Amino acid sequence: MIPLYFDPGTGALIVQFLAAAIAGILLFYRTVLQKIKSFLGLKNKKEVDFMDEVDAEEDKE
């Protein structure tokens, strides 16, 4: 087998610019929303990260 070769797709390379722009807007919107929430004293429920949290605890042991 010829390892790791697949066509990345021209369209898929071009569209990333648009997808990133939309993602940027969403992230900005979320950050603003979080700031407003924390300003109003509303706490955000933080999801526990499935990998790093476990590792950090293991290191403490």
Add this chain to the structure above:
Amino acid sequence: MDDNKVKRAINPIYFKQYNTLTDSGFYKMLFEKKYLIPHKTDIVTPEQIIIEAKKIPFISYPYEWSFLQYKHAALLTLKIQKLCLEHNFVLKDASAFNISFHQGKPIFIDTLSFDFYQENNPWIAYKQFIQHFLGPLVLTKYYGHHHLKTLANNLEGISLRTLSKSLPLKSYLSPTILTNIHLLASFDKKYESDKKTVSNNLSKSSQIKLIDGLYDYILTLSVNEKTEWDDYYNQINYKETAYQFKKEVVKDWFKSIKGKSLIDIGGNDGAFSRELKDGAQFVIVADVDANAVEQNYKQLMKNREKSILPIVIDILNPPASYGFNNQECSSFMDRVIDQHLDGCLALAVIHHITLSGNVPFKLSAQFFSQMAPNLLIEFPTRDDSWVRFLLDSKREFKDHFDFYNEENFEKEYAVYFEIMKKEKISDSERILYSLKRL
């Protein structure tokens, strides 16, 4: 692979990448974070570098994961790509087959998937990530768990056109799906025959935003489909005393076979396997119900258990060998047989195999004899309420299942096994057989 070792040869075309990844400490960082399977350099010659990677006992494939496992595999891939970008590397492919589960966590197993980052270049593996991860996850969100098996039929990932067409109209309202699936599918079609190179259109910070956006979206994904398991505890037809008795028998049996490894067929959320975790070094818990498997995975994450591997397996149709020459992904049976496990647990499963699956005792005995040399199997008799229910569902064909009784079970299983012990579970219509392969 030779002599039970995992070795890989690197050709001069990849020497520069491999040496930089090693010398910069990037591989080491990935090992420390437990993102990548550790390896060491074995032999170095001007023509080849041979590396030896740590062996994972049992490779599970994406079509055997529950929703949460699949999600975590996707998130790990994104974590690695982000870390790569921060250190001027890139993941050059994002196949779901590059991830497996080891010691309770997903781990990246393809050491040679890394390359140098070229300034402002888009992510070469983006399309593959969508086809392997986002596609099946989003289909599962909308239409249920069977879409987690998508890759079994499409080792290359689901086609973008099929994916985009399958999703409901309301999916267009999600900016993440709109851009990363629908828009991607139309761009992909538009530029299908155009093989021009695209570079320098995406800054690194923009690419990180794209990765973060996908990460946040996948992190919040959930699937709203109830399965049989969700009602399981209301359906249990035996009492607490019988349950405790069963647990004790399982523990005694495992001690008596002096086992270290086990497969639990129809193991549900791993309740009985968990009783053995002190003695067992490696336990595969296979169940057909994706929600039960997910529950098992959640528990082992919470308890930080490293010996249990929960997988979704339909024992009436276990994953076959797939890929070119049927050799790219080996079948469930082949992988289990290769393990040389010490024991097999089959609790509350034979009536489903025999009566729901219409599999005669002769064939199920042959199946179990391939799993391990020791078998603990629970046999619900005809007076058990579940068995009665299953027999009644046969309606006018009920007579065809008159063979379902203790005598015939023992007779057919005697072809492959010797009965070591037979115990009736008190307060129930069930019998536990401890069997040894002939």
